[in-house]
Amino acid sequence: MVKTQKQEAGDNSQQIQADTVIVHSGITEERVRSIIDEKLPLVLQNYSIEAHSIATERIEKFADNLIPKLVKLNLLEELKDPSIQILLSETQKTAASTEREVDYGLLSELLIHRVKKGADRKIRAGVSQAVEIVDEVSDDALLGLTVFYCVLKIIPNNGRITEGLSILNSVFEKVIYNSFS
Numbered sequence: 001m002v003k004t005q006k007q008e009a010g011d012n013s014q015q016i017q018a019d020t021v022i023v024h025s026g027i028t029e030e031r032v033r034s035i036i037d038e039k040l041p042l043v044l045q046n047y048s049i050e051a052h053s054i055a056t057e058r059i060e061k062f063a064d065n066l067i068p069k070l071v072k073l074n075l076l077e078e079l080k081d082p083s084i085q086i087l088l089s090e091t092q093k094t095a096a097s098t099e100r101e102v103d104y105g106l107l108s109e110l111l112i113h114r115v116k117k118g119a120d121r122k123i124r125a126g127v128s129q130a131v132e133i134v135d136e137v138s139d140d141a142l143l144g145l146t147v148f149y150c151v152l153k154i155i156p157n158n159g160r161i162t163e164g165l166s167i168l169n170s171v172f173e174k175v176i177y178n179s180f181s
Contacts, residue, residue: 027076029067035079036063036088043092055096058104062095066108070115078115083124087114090131098135106134146175 027035040059047055070076078084091107098104114127150171156164 029071032076039089058096059092062104065104075115094134103134
């Protein structure tokens, strides 16, 4: 079967003719990296020349922590949302101001949580506030919050109190041990 097509157009027009058109409008890992890089000048504009390289290095460590998680969870497309990009800028500012490697992981987890649960305004507000203070929370305070969360949320329910207490003891030993190692 022979197909014949004919196109006519006027001045300053553009014509495209194709049998099959595949349009891929998704965000790739490279595009996410470029979005992060696009935000850098805005984030770094208030730093001195001396602080600029340190801040850039810290933001790159944060990006190296964040991007694989976004890829693994298939959340790259969510970076199209302007509110996520604003939060990304805020997480970059906090990453630039902290020297603790663990904070980059915490910031990436907060951003991912916001992406997943973004429709809930309480979560939006909580994540935004948490991003602002990540570099101000001490390790001891974070440990205390973790233990408090475990006390509230982990409830052994097998019916044997000694087994339940043993499980809780094991959990708390791991939480506390990991914080001091």
